[in-house]
Amino acid sequence: xxxxxxxxxxxxxxxxxxxxxxxxxxxxxxxxxxxxxxxxxxxxxxxxxxxxxxxxxxxxxxxxxxxxxxxxxxxxxxxxxxxxxxxxxxxxxxxxxxxxxxxxxxxxxxxxxxxxxxxxxxxxxxxxxxxxxxxxxxxxxxxxxxxxxxxxxxxxxxxxxxxxxxxxxxxxxxxxxxxxxxxxxxxxxxxxxxxxxxxxxxxxxxxxxxxxxxxxxxxxxxxxxxxxxxxxxxxxxxxxxxxxxxxxxxxxxxxxxxxxxxxxxxxxxxxxxxxxxx
Numbered sequence: 001x002x003x004x005x006x007x008x009x010x011x012x013x014x015x016x017x018x019x020x021x022x023x024x025x026x027x028x029x030x031x032x033x034x035x036x037x038x039x040x041x042x043x044x045x046x047x048x049x050x051x052x053x054x055x056x057x058x059x060x061x062x063x064x065x066x067x068x069x070x071x072x073x074x075x076x077x078x079x080x081x082x083x084x085x086x087x088x089x090x091x092x093x094x095x096x097x098x099x100x101x102x103x104x105x106x107x108x109x110x111x112x113x114x115x116x117x118x119x120x121x122x123x124x125x126x127x128x129x130x131x132x133x134x135x136x137x138x139x140x141x142x143x144x145x146x147x148x149x150x151x152x153x154x155x156x157x158x159x160x161x162x163x164x165x166x167x168x169x170x171x172x173x174x175x176x177x178x179x180x181x182x183x184x185x186x187x188x189x190x191x192x193x194x195x196x197x198x199x200x201x202x203x204x205x206x207x208x209x210x211x212x213x214x215x216x217x218x219x220x221x222x223x224x225x226x227x228x229x230x231x232x233x234x235x236x237x238x239x240x241x242x243x244x245x246x247x248x249x250x251x252x253x254x255x256x257x258x259x260x261x262x263x264x265x266x267x268x269x270x271x272x273x274x275x276x277x278x
């Protein structure tokens with residue numbers, strides 16, 4: 001297994017799939033999901049890579065075919081003109097777009113099944129997330145339930161702040177009774193730098209959360225608690241005499257940088273501030 005896996009929440013950085021060399025790598029031309037440093041490593045890895053490569057390639061070609069078909073399909077009673085340009089946000093309501101949406105989802109599923117587990121390439125998870133976010137842009141109603149998958153991918157990529165912002169939007173703005181999902185002028189997933197140290201039970205009270213979102217929020221809170229304990233233990237070890245610069249260095253080495261974008265005094269939380277929502 002790649003020695004750098006631990007640095008990316010269990011994902012491997014971009015490198016040769018076999019020898020893990022980082023320089024001079026190129027994508028597999030069939031699946032476009034993994035990288036190799038040269039033909040020698042690609043040939044040696046063929047027995048292992050053949051099955052996932054075939055699965056991903058099959059679904060990628062299907063997705064590309066459905067997109068081409070949709071773009072070239074003549075407009076009619078059920079398909080307006082320029083659907084990709086002028087009907088963003090309404091895809092699922094246009095029946096002819098559904099094969100395209102399903103094919104794109106199948107590609108994401110194939111990539112994550114093949115390489116989305118621990119030790120898999122970070123590029124695969126990032127590509128999967130990019131696909132899902134763009135699909136939500138095209139189809140705000142999210143009829144396939146993509147919102148249930150996205151926070152987990154953010155977390156896998158070490159983007160806990162983005163995951164929290166995403167979930168908070170759905171728990172607040174996304175549940176307003178007067179929110180018009182068909183109005184593209186309405187704000188959509190625009191929550192940024194929400195306070196991850198808040199207690200969700202207070203600000204999200206009365207909201208209905210997807211189980212996947214509940215699990216993701218709990219995971220983020222646990223990670224915050226562990227990082228706070230790292231700093232608190234450092235203070236205790238130095239009997240409270242640690243200079244502020246040292247505390248910041250320790251905080252910077254903690255799992256996530258989100259504490260410093262919330263505007264909260266992270267060091268004071270480590271000292272035992274009881275107001276944290278962790």
